[in-house]
Amino acid sequence: MQEKSKAGDISRRNFIKGLGSGVIGTTVAITTLPVIAADKKEPNEMATSGKVALALKVNGQAVQVVIEPRTTLAELLREHLNLTGTKIVCDHGECGGCTVLLNGQAVYSCHLLALDAAGKEVVTIEGLLQGEKLHPIQEAFIEHDGLQCGFCTPGQILAAQALLLKHPKPSQEQVKEGMAGNLCRCAAYPNILKSVLAAAEKSK
């Protein structure tokens, strides 16, 4: 598509850049997580409610919650901690849209019980922001148009982060393999590949 250049017009690149900043950036605005105390319930009251206490670290902060045992990690993040940058797409462990880091490994948060994260460290897309600054992977996705609708993007970025933690200088094949668990319905794969390789270059 040809870019518009008249004053007041919005070029496709700038529009996508703005969209990207929104998708990638607004979801990282929350810096303080609520420490949800155990609903202030007494232990026997908790037993009758069927709920359980859970303590974990999310984006560097200690979090305590009381949840139903069946709560998935994705539900905990979105519904209890208001970290809605983590997307639930298929909700069946098939698309990677809900990818977060658990102790540095990429996991499908829709397919994991929150209780499995007890005592562990979770990083979501919100946790990649460095102060007011986007993470180099987030910047690379914006610079290389690594997104279209942006719905899969938080998961793609977390998968890229897990990959680059393991392989700081990945080959093209390693990127393809490392990102294979993250589907993109907009088929932005060529630019996602470019974005991850560029992020690796930036981090050198």
Ligand code: FES
């Ligand atoms: S939403 Fe979790 S894998 Fe698709």
Ligand code: FES
């Ligand atoms: S950018 Fe739309 S689903 Fe990936």
